[in-house]
Amino acid sequence: MRILIADDHHLVRETIGAFIEAKMDVRVEKADNLSEACDIVERDGAFDLVLLDYDMPGMDGLNGLKRMISLNADRPVALLSGAASRRIAENALALGAAGFIPKTMNARSMVLAVRFMVEGEVFAPFDFLFGEAEETPWELTGREKDVLQGICNGWSNKEIARELAVHETTVKMHVRALTKKMNAKNRTHAAMLARENGFA
Known part of the structure; x- marks a missing residue:
């Protein structure tokens, strides 16, 4: 598996x-601007995932994203950003980005997001796109919303428990509660309902 990280901040791209x-089990290539990233893709072929810093030289807003999506032969391309707005993230996803990753995301969550996108899914942090005050058609608690987002991310109960720093039995309890409130047959059905209603 091959992943390309393009970011003009050396520490950021090396750390990620x-x-x-x-x-x-992956080989990571790195670039410090869009032009270099495009040269690498043209030379070496499409990557399993390309992560682009929204603010690096050459990006020209979302034009750089569109250019890389075209170059990477329908393989996933996602944005990294430390300051992009919700609107930018939404526009990036509408243009075909595989995801949007805030640089503030912790390491474990970032790795899970990368795995998710490599498998062909679209990733965006629930709270970033919808905010804490976002309502759902169901009367879910804040923690139930967190668990629902984990389910939508494709995480197991164990992974959700680690992410939220709670016991796995607590996650199971929340899963039972939210599926009942959503009138969902199971966790997969709950994730489907969440996506249909624009909350994941």
Whole structure:
């Protein structure tokens, strides 16, 4: 598996690359601007995932994203950002980005997001896109919303428990509660309902 990380901040791209290489069987290539990233893809062929810093030289807003999506032969391309707005993230996803990853995301969550996108899914942090005050058609508690997002991310109960720093039995309890409130047959059905209603 091959992943390309393009970011003009040396420490950021090295740190993210190290996180991913430590947890996945993957070879990480790095670039410090869009032009270099495009040259690498043209030379070496499509990558399993390309992560682009939204603010690095050459990006020209979302035009750089569109250029890389075209170059990477329908393989996933996602945005990294430390300051992009919710609107930018939404526009990036609408253009075909495989995901949007805030640089503030912790290492474990970032690796899970990378795995999710490599498998062909779209990733965006629930709270970033919808905010804490976002309502759902169901009367879910804040913790139930957190668990629901984990389910939508494809995480197991154990992974959700680690992410939320709670016991796995607590997660199971929340899963039972939220599926009942959502009138969902199971966790997969709950994730489907969440996506249909624009909350994941």
